[in-house]
Amino acid sequence: MPTPVSESPTAVQQTNSGVGGAAKSVAEHASAIARLEIELAALELKKKVSALAVGIGMGIGAAIFGLFALGFVFATIAAALATFLSTWLALLIVTLGLFALAGLLGALARGKIKKGTPPVPEQAIREAKLTTEALKR
Numbered sequence: 001m002p003t004p005v006s007e008s009p010t011a012v013q014q015t016n017s018g019v020g021g022a023a024k025s026v027a028e029h030a031s032a033i034a035r036l037e038i039e040l041a042a043l044e045l046k047k048k049v050s051a052l053a054v055g056i057g058m059g060i061g062a063a064i065f066g067l068f069a070l071g072f073v074f075a076t077i078a079a080a081l082a083t084f085l086s087t088w089l090a091l092l093i094v095t096l097g098l099f100a101l102a103g104l105l106g107a108l109a110r111g112k113i114k115k116g117t118p119p120v121p122e123q124a125i126r127e128a129k130l131t132t133e134a135l136k137r
Contacts, residue, residue: 074094074098077094078090078091078093078094081093081094
């Protein structure tokens with residue numbers, strides 16, 4: 001039976017070539033889109049990292065000024081005590097108060113650290129064991 005003209009070998013080769021070319025074109029476009037997406041992600045990440053760096057720098061600056069301000073608060077307390085006590089006694093009282101506060105915070109921190117160590121998810125492990133036992137049954 002004769003083959004119709006549309007299905008002649010040359011027409012089939014042209015169609016395959018057209019499909020192959022189209023597939024190649026789609027693959028190239030997909031690759032280009034993926035490269036552009038990666039470039040966009042890199043630019044966005046760079047922008048966010050620079051904003052984060054500026055924010056961290058400002059936060060450190062704020063912490064430094066806060067530390068100086070705290071020092072001035074304690075100096076003000078000592079100066080206020082010095083109005084009715086001798087200066088050395090006022091400074092000694094403020095210093096002892098600071099050491100007491102540091103000791104209290106250190107003791108509380110030590111308790112929290114002991115409570116948090118070792119950093120093992122005990123409840124999750126217990127649940128995993130229960131799940132394993134339930135699945136074995």
